[in-house]
Amino acid sequence: MPIGVLLLTHAGVGTALIAATRGVVGPLSLRVAALCYNNGDDVEAYQNSAGRALHDLDSGEGVLVLTDLYGATPSNVSARLATMGVPLRRVSGLNLPMLLRVLNYADQGLDELAQIAASGARNGVVLDSV
Secondary structure (H helix, E strand, C coil): CCCEEEEEEECCHHHHHHHHHHHHHCCCCCEEEEEEECCCCCHHHHHHHHHHHHHHHCCCCCEEEEECCCCCHHHHHHHHHHHCCCCEEEEECCCHHHHHHHHHCCCCCHHHHHHHHHHHHHHCCCCCCC
């Protein structure tokens, strides 16, 4: 059974990354959902929505939770999801190369997919000499 992928991000980031990913690869190879937090939103309501999404995405193998900024509200909410009984791994610093890399290795297990996500994000950052 495939891993689910939950993007917890600030306003519009997660949905935009999913749209961009679909533009690059077409249909997604994993179940992916995004929940965006807008400044001023009720954090408890956001956390409840994230918990429901976590359970919806879990097919028994766990969920990879990707956040845009470590230490911010979406990241802090993702930390609280660990107590909900669903195996999960969290990776912060979400970017398009990270998400593309995850979807290219959809057959991997949760721990491996977390490592792939982190390496995809790092390797997607290139300092061009031009």
